[in-house]
Amino acid sequence: MTGSYFEDVPVDDVQETPGLTVTSAHVAIYLGLTRELDVDGATVPDLLPLCFTTGLGWRVPKPPLVVLAFMGLDWQVLRSVRVGDTVMSRSRIVTKRPMRDAGVVVEERELVDQRGEVVQRGRFTYLVAKRTKETTA
């Protein structure tokens, strides 16, 4: 499988994604899926922008991390996102720690709106595959 293995992961490189305009359609689909109660029609449920960050990362044309498992998340909501706002994700691998068969990678992410303000931010922890003989060949 093509992708970025633990050995390839660059620490401290900043990655910026394209933007995504948050629409009421996104909110409607999200509320239907989760049945989180809608409080006010123009406010975007706080977890929805968080849900966009991973998909935004996939839009950067480079081999994706070969993630074996998503281990943990620390996340802060700094300000609310409104329908019509455009968010992008900025991320940076801050640490990588090898284990026997894989490695733990910690990534810092920020979600930034069209005014350049950080609206949400936090840390994702992943278990990432190491290269094997098969994948190195």
Add this chain to the structure above:
Amino acid sequence: MRVLSYGSVTAPARRYFDDIQVGEEYESPGRTVTEADIVIFAGLSGDYNVLHTDAEFMKQSIFGERIAHGLLGLAIQAGLFTRATQAYATLAFVGLRWKFKGPIKIGDTIRLRATVIGKKETSKPDRGLVTVQRSVLNQRGEIVQEGETDLMVERRPRP
């Protein structure tokens, strides 16, 4: 225009910071996570990682099949919370510390068990911070996700 009114639709009163007690426990109904949930979440989030979308590839993985996005489980538990207890007078979701402990597979039924573990006054007199410990369990009682969430909740307005 005729206006219809349904008494049963009236939302129950929201609970203020003052009403919420440390130690309160809630348990939600169950929710079966389906293939459709995962497909919709992939489309909504744009996360088409093979973990969630390639059944053949996942047969060879440690999970043996596609698994739900971790963030889908997190989003579903947020919905389950609103079905587990009367709504809080929440002003803002402040943050979370979360662990993904095990996979949620297609057909698994998850439910939320939540406990209020902390209340903190803030510099603003009209609100306080409520910390809720949450565990997401599957049909076998295994914890698949757990963590703490911080909510900013309105105080009861002073007359």
